[in-house]
Each structure stands twice: as structure tokens, then as C-alpha cells.
Amino acid sequence: MEFDDKVPIYYQIKTVIYDRIIAGELAPGDKLPAVRQLAVSLTVNVNTVQRALREMIAEGVVISQRGRGNFVTDDPQIIERLRERLITQYLKQLYDQLHRLRISDEQMIDELTAYIEGQGDSNDNNAKN
Amino acid sequence: MEFDDKVPIYYQIKTVIYDRIIAGELAPGDKLPAVRQLAVSLTVNVNTVQRALREMIAEGVVISQRGRGNFVTDDPQIIERLRERLITQYLKQLYDQLHRLRISDEQMIDELTAYIEGQGDSNDNNAKN
DNA sequence: TCATGTGTACTAGCTTTCTATTACACTATA
DNA sequence: TATAGTGTAATAGAAAGCTAGTACACATGA
Structure with a gap:
């Protein structure tokens, strides 16, 4: 890997x-x-x-x-907590990153929506940096 | 820092x-x-x-x-390209992370929306891990 | 009991990152 | 021209992460 x-x-x-x-x-x-x-x-x-x-x-x-x-x-509870922790962590990361670029809350949603529509469910793995 | x-x-x-x-x-x-x-x-x-x-x-x-x-x-063009590169990079990162957790495209938008509404424009810096 | 599959511990050496320190090159200006 | 501000280079040492190799502890089943 x-x-x-x-x-x-x-x-x-x-x-x-x-x-x-x-x-x-x-x-x-x-x-x-x-x-x-x-x-x-x-x-x-x-x-x-x-x-x-x-x-x-x-x-x-x-x-x-x-x-x-x-x-x-x-213990399913532990796993559920892990799940929530990871998701929050990932979301916070993006939020902070875009926030630092002075991108507004509304724009964030729009950008993500546009990205998803662009990439769709195509599971590419290019553009690493 | x-x-x-x-x-x-x-x-x-x-x-x-x-x-x-x-x-x-x-x-x-x-x-x-x-x-x-x-x-x-x-x-x-x-x-x-x-x-x-x-x-x-x-x-x-x-x-x-x-x-x-x-x-x-x-050169404003270079900066504009940097801006787009960073935003795409950040979005892709989140998309891939949530995708690996088997979260659907629609759910992603919902989760981000919910996160933003929760955290709002409050610029907190807790919960790092 | 013995062989095998499994987790765990430890040592030695390499590489990358970071620091501290010193030195040098160039620019601007008093 | 001298001095201060600036970028750049180079060396040596510390710390973290990774690897390789060896050894040991425990569980299972033939």
C-alpha cells in the first residue's frame, strides 16, 4: 500500500x-x-x-x-462513538481549512455540492497535492 | 505557534x-x-x-x-490557480474520507450542513483529535 | 507434549525533520 | 564606504519514525 x-x-x-x-x-x-x-x-x-x-x-x-x-x-456503542468522532473530525478539518481562506458557510456548501457533482461517484485517486 | x-x-x-x-x-x-x-x-x-x-x-x-x-x-493568475488547487485539495480530502466510511453523496452535504449549523460562525478551536 | 499460529518486547541502525550556530552574499542608506 | 537588514548555505547534533532481526509468551490442536 x-x-x-x-x-x-x-x-x-x-x-x-x-x-x-x-x-x-x-x-x-x-x-x-x-x-x-x-x-x-x-x-x-x-x-x-x-x-x-x-x-x-x-x-x-x-x-x-x-x-x-x-x-x-x-461493543457497538464504542464503534458508534468512533464513527461520530471521525466524521466530526473530518468535517471540522474542512470547515477550518475553508474558513481560513475566508470562504463563507454558504459558499462551503456550494463548493462541496459542485465538487460532488463534478467528481460524482467516480472513485478517482489523482491530484494528491 | x-x-x-x-x-x-x-x-x-x-x-x-x-x-x-x-x-x-x-x-x-x-x-x-x-x-x-x-x-x-x-x-x-x-x-x-x-x-x-x-x-x-x-x-x-x-x-x-x-x-x-x-x-x-x-501575478494574480498564479494566486488564483493556487486558490483553486487548495480548495479542490481540501474538498477531495473530505470527500475521500467520508466515502471510505460509506457515506453517500447526499449524506455528505447533510452532514456538512448540520455541522455548520451546529458550529455556526463561532470560530472555536477545540476538539483536535 | 509438541508444533504452529499468534501477540509482544527489545536492540541496532538508517532516514527525515528540526534545531543551533556560524558564515557568507547582496541591498539600501546614512 | 560603513552599517544594518535581508536571503542563503553548511555543519553538527538531537529526536522521531521505520526497518530488520531475534527472542519470548501464550493458545490451540494434532
Whole structure:
């Protein structure tokens, strides 16, 4: 997998896994791939995966069971809170960014609407910078 | 100034200055603060400021004049292109993030609208993570 | 009990980013 | 011409992140 070299890899791994959980690809109680397996599929060192997991465990989203594996928490409330936290975080980020450019609240909606209509559901991945 | 420790400082400085240019606080042709002055006001080393400037100069947004200072380009077209690039970049970022969470195009607009109505034009700066 | 799959810990070395410091080049002006 | 303001370059060291490799702890099942 390709990472943004402006953000620590371990942090991006955390984001990827959280995204999968919220998207429902990883359901509550599901077993995560083994750390060594994750390391291979992400083309990354085991220690880096471990660091991402450490934070997810600390946040209560992932439960670690030595010798058995890592599991998504089976508490739907925790996942729901995570979902809201992420969405708010993303929205705030955009709001602050555009606000700094002196773009008004109404314009923000218009810009986003225009962007969506332009890009539509085409899932492109160009224009990184 | 406080920086996000997940992103290189020189990169955040670039963002801050670009924002000021787009916001109009720094007009085309304006002289930037001296590098040593910027370093002090940003609580950062001169080299770090210099690195940010180097990239802005390479992108043609800032013009450097040895012995005189650094200036915002006087070409409005370059600034307009920068503005569009930044806005698109920010929008794409949000779109991709929410898309990964399986949030539909319509929901995105609704969520942003709700966020704006909630936060309004109150310029808070809490909830960073 | 033993082999295998799994999580965890630790050390050493590399790279990037940032800092501190010193030095030099150019401009403007008193 | 001297001085102050400015940009630029270069070195050395600290800190964070990543990798590679090794080792150990625990669980499961043949």
C-alpha cells in the first residue's frame, strides 16, 4: 500500500483500519488479520503495525488476546462513538481549512455540492497535492 | 505557534502562508516578513522557515530577492490557480474520507450542513483529535 | 507434549525533520 | 564606504519514525 509521506505510517494504518470498521467491513467481534499478515499486506514492518494497534487498543476499539489475535470490540456503542468522532473530525478539518481562506458557510456548501457533482461517484485517486 | 506533530512543521508553515495569501492578508507584490522575523513569530528555526519558502519559491508563488526580501508574486493568475488547487485539495480530502466510511453523496452535504449549523460562525478551536 | 499460529518486547541502525550556530552574499542608506 | 537588514548555505547534533532481526509468551490442536 502507498502512504502519504507527510504523515506517520503507523497513524495512517490506524486510519485505514478504523475506516474499515466504520464502513462495516470489520464487524464488532471480528478477528483482525494477524499482525504479521497485516505487515505483509501493507508492505510495512511488524513493529509499525504493532504501534498502530497499540493506540487502537488503548482507545478500546480493538481488543488484544495474546496468542489468539486482535479483535474488534463487540461493543457497538464504542464503534458508534468512533464513527461520530471521525466524521466530526473530518468535517471540522474542512470547515477550518475553508474558513481560513475566508470562504463563507454558504459558499462551503456550494463548493462541496459542485465538487460532488463534478467528481460524482467516480472513485478517482489523482491530484494528491 | 502550535503545530500538529503529525505533519512536518515546514509543511504547515507553507500552508499557513498560502492561507494568508489566499485570504488576502498578503496581497500580490506584498513583502513577506523577514525570514528571521518569521522564525521568531512562529517559534521555529530559520532553516525550517527557509525550507517552507524554498518550496513556495519553486512553485512560483513567492519571489525571492537576495538582500531585499521575499515577495508574494504579483501575478494574480498564479494566486488564483493556487486558490483553486487548495480548495479542490481540501474538498477531495473530505470527500475521500467520508466515502471510505460509506457515506453517500447526499449524506455528505447533510452532514456538512448540520455541522455548520451546529458550529455556526463561532470560530472555536477545540476538539483536535 | 509438541508444533504452529499468534501477540509482544527489545536492540541496532538508517532516514527525515528540526534545531543551533556560524558564515557568507547582496541591498539600501546614512 | 560603513552599517544594518535581508536571503542563503553548511555543519553538527538531537529526536522521531521505520526497518530488520531475534527472542519470548501464550493458545490451540494434532
